[in-house]
Amino acid sequence: MPSSISSSERRRPSLLWQPVLGGAALAALLFVCLMELRLGLRGIRPTVPDTEARWIEQRSSAAALGERALILVGSSRMQVDADLGVLRARTGLEPVQLAVDGSSFMPVLEGLAADEAVRGTVIVDLLDPHLTSHNQQETAYRWQQAYERSRARRELPDFERVERWLSDAWRQRLRSYANDTRPLTSLRHRLLTATQQYFVTLSDRSQLVDYSKVEMPAFYYRRALKHLGISAPPLAPGWTWGDLDQLLRGRIEQLTPRTDAIEAYAAAVRTVAAQAQAIRARGGRVYFVALPASGLVRLMDERRMPRALFWDRLAREIGTPTLHFEDVPALREFSCPDGSHLDIRQRAAFTHALVDALGLGTAR
Amino acid sequence: MLFNSLTFLVFFVAVFLLHALIPGWIGRKRLLLAASYVFYAAWNPPYVLILAFSTTMDWWLARRIGQCEDEGRRRTLLVLSLAGNLSLLGFFKYGGFLLENFQHLAAAAGVQYSPPAWDIVLPVGISFYTFASLSYTIDVYRRQIRSDCSLSDYALFVSFFPHLVAGPIVRASFLLPQIEQPRSATAQQVAWGLCLLATGLFQKAVLADEVLAPVVDTVYGNSGAFAAPDIVAAILAFSGQIYYDFAGYSLAAIGLALCFGFEFPDNFRHPYAARGFSDFWRRWHISLSTWLRDYLYIPLGGNRRGENRATVNLMLTMLIGGLWHGASWMFVLWGGLHGTYLAAERAWRRRFPVAEAAPAVALSLLTFALVSLTWIPFRAADPAAAWSVLSGLWRLDATVALDPTLRTLGLVAMAGTVLWHFLLRDSSFEARFGAWRPVTQAAALAICLIGIFLVSGGDSHAFIYFQF
Numbered sequence: 001m002p003s004s005i006s007s008s009e010r011r012r013p014s015l016l017w018q019p020v021l022g023g024a025a026l027a028a029l030l031f032v033c034l035m036e037l038r039l040g041l042r043g044i045r046p047t048v049p050d051t052e053a054r055w056i057e058q059r060s061s062a063a064a065l066g067e068r069a070l071i072l073v074g075s076s077r078m079q080v081d082a083d084l085g086v087l088r089a090r091t092g093l094e095p096v097q098l099a100v101d102g103s104s105f106m107p108v109l110e111g112l113a114a115d116e117a118v119r120g121t122v123i124v125d126l127l128d129p130h131l132t133s134h135n136q137q138e139t140a141y142r143w144q145q146a147y148e149r150s151r152a153r154r155e156l157p158d159f160e161r162v163e164r165w166l167s168d169a170w171r172q173r174l175r176s177y178a179n180d181t182r183p184l185t186s187l188r189h190r191l192l193t194a195t196q197q198y199f200v201t202l203s204d205r206s207q208l209v210d211y212s213k214v215e216m217p218a219f220y221y222r223r224a225l226k227h228l229g230i231s232a233p234p235l236a237p238g239w240t241w242g243d244l245d246q247l248l249r250g251r252i253e254q255l256t257p258r259t260d261a262i263e264a265y266a267a268a269v270r271t272v273a274a275q276a277q278a279i280r281a282r283g284g285r286v287y288f289v290a291l292p293a294s295g296l297v298r299l300m301d302e303r304r305m306p307r308a309l310f311w312d313r314l315a316r317e318i319g320t321p322t323l324h325f326e327d328v329p330a331l332r333e334f335s336c337p338d339g340s341h342l343d344i345r346q347r348a349a350f351t352h353a354l355v356d357a358l359g360l361g362t363a364r
Numbered sequence: 365m366l367f368n369s370l371t372f373l374v375f376f377v378a379v380f381l382l383h384a385l386i387p388g389w390i391g392r393k394r395l396l397l398a399a400s401y402v403f404y405a406a407w408n409p410p411y412v413l414i415l416a417f418s419t420t421m422d423w424w425l426a427r428r429i430g431q432c433e434d435e436g437r438r439r440t441l442l443v444l445s446l447a448g449n450l451s452l453l454g455f456f457k458y459g460g461f462l463l464e465n466f467q468h469l470a471a472a473a474g475v476q477y478s479p480p481a482w483d484i485v486l487p488v489g490i491s492f493y494t495f496a497s498l499s500y501t502i503d504v505y506r507r508q509i510r511s512d513c514s515l516s517d518y519a520l521f522v523s524f525f526p527h528l529v530a531g532p533i534v535r536a537s538f539l540l541p542q543i544e545q546p547r548s549a550t551a552q553q554v555a556w557g558l559c560l561l562a563t564g565l566f567q568k569a570v571l572a573d574e575v576l577a578p579v580v581d582t583v584y585g586n587s588g589a590f591a592a593p594d595i596v597a598a599i600l601a602f603s604g605q606i607y608y609d610f611a612g613y614s615l616a617a618i619g620l621a622l623c624f625g626f627e628f629p630d631n632f633r634h635p636y637a638a639r640g641f642s643d644f645w646r647r648w649h650i651s652l653s654t655w656l657r658d659y660l661y662i663p664l665g666g667n668r669r670g671e672n673r674a675t676v677n678l679m680l681t682m683l684i685g686g687l688w689h690g691a692s693w694m695f696v697l698w699g700g701l702h703g704t705y706l707a708a709e710r711a712w713r714r715r716f717p718v719a720e721a722a723p724a725v726a727l728s729l730l731t732f733a734l735v736s737l738t739w740i741p742f743r744a745a746d747p748a749a750a751w752s753v754l755s756g757l758w759r760l761d762a763t764v765a766l767d768p769t770l771r772t773l774g775l776v777a778m779a780g781t782v783l784w785h786f787l788l789r790d791s792s793f794e795a796r797f798g799a800w801r802p803v804t805q806a807a808a809l810a811i812c813l814i815g816i817f818l819v820s821g822g823d824s825h826a827f828i829y830f831q832f
Contacts, residue, residue, distance in 0.1 A: 013798025017555030020802050024562075024809030031814050159365050159406040166370040171821060182821040184574075 032176070035183065038191055039175035043213075047179050047201045048172045050101065053164045055143045056150055058205060062096045063117035067283060070360075071118070073108050074099040074125025077291040079207045080199075080341040086351040090361045093121060097205040103140030104130035106272070111144045113275035121285045121360070122276075126314070126322075128305040131268040132261045172203070208344045211337035217241050223338045224248055224296040248296055255303040262309060269314050276320045287358055288314070290324040292331060292350075297339030321358070328357045365406040367561075367616045368569050368816075375403065376620065383624060389546035393520055396624065403525035404489075411487045414452065415523060421448050422497045423518040426504040430511025438505060445501040449494045456486050461691030489529030491688055495655055497522050500536035502659055509537045517543045526620040530613050532631040532651035542626050549625035559797070559809060560619025566812035567612030571777060574819045576605040579774035582766060584743060587752040591762035594771060595753060601774040602743050603736040604781050607635070610649070636735070636782050637789035639727040640713075641705040644735060656685050675710070679703040689742075694750065698742040705734065725786075732782060 015021075048054070062071045070093035072078050078099035087095045098108050105124050112118045135141070176183035178197055181190075189195045196213040211219070221244055225233060233247055276286040290311060293301055305311075307324070315322040325331040330353040337343050342350055355361045365372050379399045386392050405412045425445040432438050454462075463479040470477040500518070504511040513521075518536075520543055527534050549557070583590050583598030590598070614631035621628045631651050638644035645653045661681040667674035679700070686699015737754075744750035788796055797805060 012552070012556050013794050015552060015555050015559070015798075015805065016802045017551055020805045020809065021555055021558060023803070023806035024813060027806065027810035028813035028817065031810075032817060159369075159371055162406075163369050163371045166374065167821075170370060176817075177821050182819060184818040187818060 032174075035187065035191065036175050039178070039186060042190060042194070042196070044175045044178050044186070044190055044197045045200050046172055046175050046177070048203045048205075049168055049177075049180050050201050050205060050207075051164060051168060052143050052146050053161065053168065054203075054205060055098065055100065056147045058096050058098055059111075059143075059147045060151075061094075062098060062112065062120065063115055065094050065096065065120060066117065067119045068094050069118070069120030070095045071112065071120055071122045072097050072099055072125070073105045073112070073122060074291070075103055075105070075127060075130070076101040076207070077127075077293075077341055078123075078125035079205060080209050081291050081347055081350055082206065082354070083347045083351040084204050084206055086348050087355065090352065090355045091121075092362045093360075095204070096120075099125060099205075100138075100140040100143065101207075103138045104133075105140070106130060106268070107138070107141040107144040109272065109275050111148065113278040116282065118279060119282045119284045121287075122279060123287045123289060123358070125291050126288045127290075128265070128301070128310045128314075131272070131314075132258075132264045208347075209338075209341055211343045216337065220295070220338050221245075221248070223340060224300075227297050227300055227339070228252070245296075249299070252296065252299050252303055255300065257306050257309060258304055259309070261305070265305075265310055266313070266317075269317050273318045273320070276318065280320065286320045288318060288320065288322045289354070289358070290322075290326075292325045292334045292336055292342065293340055294336040295339045297336070323357055328353070331357060365403055367613065367620075368565050371406070375399070375406075376623075380623060392548075393516065393543065396524065397516060397520045400520065400523040400525040400528060404523065404528060407488050407529075408485065411485075414456075414487050414490070415493065416519075418449060418452060418494065418497055419519045419522045420515065421445070422501050422522075423513075423515050426501045426511045429501065429504050442501060442505040446498065449498050453490055453494050456490055458687075458691045492531045492533055493522055493528060495533045495652075495688075496527070496535065499533075499655065499659065500540075503535070503537050509540070513540055513544065524621070524626070526617040526626075527628060530610075530617070531649075532614050532617060532628055533655050534628055534651065535655075538629060539626065547625040549623055553622045553625060556794075557619040557622030559805075560615045560622065562619075562809055562812040562816070563793075564612040564614070564616030564619060566815050567608040567615065569819050570812075570815040572605045572608035572612060575773050575777045576601040576608065578770055579766065580605050580743065582770070584749070584753065586764065587749065587756055589763040590756060590766065591759050592757055594762065594766040595756035595759070597766060597771045597774050599736050599740065599753070599757075600778045602739050603636070603732075604774075604778045606739060606742070607632070607781070633792070634785040634788050636732050637728050637785035638731050638735075639724055640731055641702065641709050641734075644731055645702075645706070652685065652688070656681050660684060671711075671714070675707045678706050678710070682706065694741045694744060694746065697747075698738060701738045701741070705738075728786065728789075 062069050070087055070091055072082055072095060076099070079097060079101060082095075082097075084095040084097065087093070099105075100108070105126065109122070109124060112122060171177035174183075176186045178186065179199065179201070190197070198211065198213040199207050199209045201207050221241065225231070225248070228248065228251060230251070233244060235243060235247065272288075276288075279286050307326075311322075311324060315324070323331075325334070331350070334342060334346055334350050334353075365375060379395065382395055383392055386395055401412050401415075404415060422445055425441050425448075429438050429441045429445075432441065467477050467479055500509070500521075503509045517540065521534075521536055521539050522528075524534075524539070579601035580598050583594055584602075587595065587598075611632040618628045618630070629651055631649060633647040633650065635644055635647035638647050661677055664677040664680060665673055666677060680703075682699045682703030683696055684699070686695045686697070686702070689695040689698070740753050741747075741750045744753060797808070800808070
C-alpha cells in the first residue's frame with residue numbers, strides 16, 4: 001500500500017456512542033418538535049407542495065374520469081376562487097384542478113383537446129394576456145410536456161420521481177415546510193419575525209387565501225405595483241396610501257390599449273376555438289370565464305386590453321359559452337381584497353354563483 | 365441517487381437493516397453488490413451495463429495476467445485492459461471534446477468539417493470507477509496483488525456504492541482484502557460512520573450549498589459587474605465551496621463504508637494549511653494524487669531521470685490530472701498551472717534549501733492565495749469568464765454589489781475554514797473530535813443534524829465531483 005494512503009481506522013476516536021449519538025438525535029428531534037410547536041402556535045398549517053407530480057396525477061384523473069370530470073384550467077385565480085367541494089356537490093361531477101399559478105391556460109387546453117380520453121366539462125379561467133403571450137418556459141408548458149412524456153412510455157420509478165414522492169410526503173406533514181418554504185426560511189420569517197401564513201395549498205391543488213392575515217392596504221398596493229411592473233414608486237417622504245393610489249391611477253391613465261396585439265389575439269382565439277370544438281365533438285363541454293378582478297388591477301386590465309377590443313370579440317367568435325364576471329350581477333358583487341383573488345370566506349358563495357351562472361347546477 | 369436525498373436515506377436504512385439481518389458473509393456481500401447496482405441504476409438504468417462490462421473485462425484480463433508467466437503476453441493483456449478502460453472513458457467523456465477540437469483544427473487548416481451532434485450522456489462516476497478498476501489490473505501485472513478473487517467480490521470492489529460515483533478512488537489492494545475477509549461492523553464503527561456521514565452532509569448542504577454557493581454563483585454569473593471586494597469574496601468562497609462539496613462527499617462515503625465495516629482511505633487532510641504545492645497535493649484529493657503518482661508519474665520515470673525529465677513528468681501528470689476532471693481546456697489550464705507551481709517549487713527548494721525555514725504561516729497563506737486564484741479557470745465556463753473574474757480584482761467601480769450579509773457570511777466561513785485547517789494541520793478531525801467531552805461531541809453532531817434539517821427542502825444540488 002502506498003505510504004500516503006492511510007485508513008481512518010487507526011485514528012478513529014473511541015466514542016461513548018449511545019449518549020453521544022442518542023443525545024445528538026434527541027437534541028435535533030427536540031429542535032424540530034419545538035419549531036413545529038411554535039409554528040403551530042403562530043397558526044401555521046402544513047401545506048401540500050404544488051408540484052409537477054401532483055399536477056400530472058390530476059391530469060391523469062381528467063382523462064380517467066371521462067365525462068364525469070369537471071376540469072378547471074387557468075391560473076392562480078382558478079386555484080384560489082373555486083371551491084371544489086361546492087363544485088362537486090352542486091354539479092355531481094368530480095372536479096380536477098389543472099390551473100397553474102402564474103401560467104397560461106393555453107398548453108393545458110391544447111393537451112386536453114388532443115387527448116381523446118378527455119370528454120368531461122372544462123372551465124377555462126381566461127386572462128386576455130395569456131392568449132397573446134405564453135412561452136415554453138412557463139410552468140404549465142413544462143408540466144404538460146412532463147405529462148405527455150409519462151403517458152408516452154411506462155417509466156421506471158427513477159430517482160427523481162421517488163425523491164419527489166418522498167419529499168412531498170415528508171413536506172406536507174411538517175409546518176416548517178409550509179408554502180414550499182424551507183425550515184430555515186420558516187425560522188427566519190415565521191418565528192424570528194411574525195409573518196403570518198395567509199395561503200395554504202390543499203392536496204386537490206386548491207389554494208385558500210386568508211387576507212385577514214396580511215397587512216392591508218400594503219398588500220393590495222404591492223399587488224397593484226407588481227401588476228404595473230413598478231418596483232419602487234417615486235414617492236416623496238411622508239407619503240400616504242392616498243398619494244400612492246393617486247400615483248398609480250395616474251400611471252394607469254397613461255397606459256394605452258394593446259392594439260398591436262389584436263391580430264395575435266384573434267389568431268389565438270381561432271386556435272382556442274378549434275381546441276374547444278375538439279373537446280365538444282367528443283361529447284365534452286367547454287366554458288370560458290373571466291374571473292373577478294377589482295380595483296386598480298381591474299382598471300389596468302381594462303386599459304391594456306379593453307373588453308370591447310378583446311374579450312367581447314372572443315365571446316362572439318369562439319363558438320362556445322363564455323362568461324365575464326361583470327355581466328352577472330351575482331358575480332360582480334365579489335370584490336378581490338388584493339385586486340386579483342378572492343378571500344377564503346368568499347369562495348364558497350362565489351362558486352355557488354358561478355355554478356348558477358354557467359347553468360351547471362343539478363342541486364343546491 | 366444523492367447522499368443528501370430522502371431516497372438515499374430510505375435506501376441506506378433498508379440496506380443497513382438487511383445487512384445486519386443476513387447471517388452469512390456471502391449473503392451480505394451479495395446484498396451489498398445488488399444494492400450498489402440499484403444505487404447506480406437509480407441514475408440511469410441502462411448504464412449499469414457499462415459498469416458490468418468494464419468490471420467483467422478487467423476481472424477476466426487480470427485473471428489471465430495472473431495466470432500467465434510470459435512477460436510479453438502479460439504486457440499485451442495489460443495494454444488490452446488499459447485500452448478497454450481508456451476507450452470507454454475516452455468515448456463517453458472526451459468524444460464530444462475531441463470532435464470539437466478536431467473541427468477547430470480542420471477549420472484552421474482550411475477544411476470545413478461538421479461533426480455529428482454529440483448528445484451522449486456521460487455515465488456518472490466513470491472516471492472514478494475506471495481508475496479504481498485500472499488499479500487492479502496494473503497491480504496484478506506488477507505482481508503486487510493476487511488475481512484469484514471471485515467475480516462477485518471484484519464487482520463489489522468496483523461498484524460498492526459509497527465510493528462508486530465520486531470516490532475516494534479506492535484501490536483494489538486496499539478494498540479487496542477487506543471484501544474477502546468476513547466482517548461485521550462494530551457499534552464503534554457504525555457510530556463513527558454516522559458521525560462522519562452527518563459531518564459530511566453538513567459540509568455539503570450547509571457550508572457548500574447554503575453559505576458559499578450563493579456568493580460564487582452570484583458573482584461568477586455576472587462577474588463583469590462586481591467590484592474587487594466582491595470578486596475576492598467569490599474567489600475565496602469557491603475555494604470553500606469546492607472543498608466542502610468534495611471533502612463532504614468523501615467524509616460521507618468513508619462514514620457509509622464504515623457502517624458496513626469497511627475502511628476507506630482519507631481523501632482530504634486540511635489542504636488549506638498546506639505549505640507549498642507538493643504539500644497541498646498530499647492533502648487534496650489524496651486518492652487521485654497518489655493514484656496519478658503511482659500509476660503515471662513514477663512509471664513515466666518520476667524524478668529518477670534527471671531534473672528536466674522530472675519537470676516534464678510532473679507537467680504531464682498534472683495536465684492529465686486536470687483533464688481527468690472534465691473535457692475542457694479550462695481543466696487542462698488548471699492542471700497546467702498546478703504543474704507549473706510544483707515544478708517551480710521543486711526548482712526553488714533545490715536552489716534554496718533554506719526555504720524550508722520560511723515562516724510557516726506566510727508560506728501557507730501564499731499557497732492558499734495561489735490555490736484560490738487557480739480555482740478561477742476551474743470554476744469559470746471559458747477563458748473570457750475567467751479573465752473577467754481575474755481582471756475584477758482591480759475593478760473599483762461596480763454596477764451591482766453582493767448582498768452584504770451573503771458576503772460577510774461567506775468571508776467568515778472562509779476565515780473559519782482556514783483557521784480550522786491551520787489548527788488541525790498536523791492533527792486530524794478524528795483526534796480533535798475524540799478529545800472533546802461527550803457533551804461537546806453530541807452538541808456538535810446536533811448542530812450538524814439541525815443545520816441539515818434547516819436547509820432541507822430546497823433544490824438538492826448535485827455534488828460538483830459527480831460531473832467528473
